[in-house]
Amino acid sequence: MATIKVKQVRSAIGRTKNQKLTLEALGLKKLHQVVEHEATPAILGMIATVNHLVEVQK
Secondary structure, rough: OOOEEEEEEOOOOOOOOHHHHHHHOOOOOOOOOOEEEEEEEEEEEEHHHOOOOEEOOO
16 A cells, blocks of 8 residues: 555644544544554544645655
8 A cells, every 4th residue: 555644734623523533543633643554444544534734745
């Protein structure tokens, strides 16, 4: 599988609990933090849940 980098670009303040937990599950705790994950269906689904808060880099 390919790896992708996920960067948090918007704050989780005022977001739903589900979105906050999804960011935490992705390993994102601060703005502009970048984490690397395998492009599995589970990770891609989490990214889709918070796509307005993150930026995906290849």
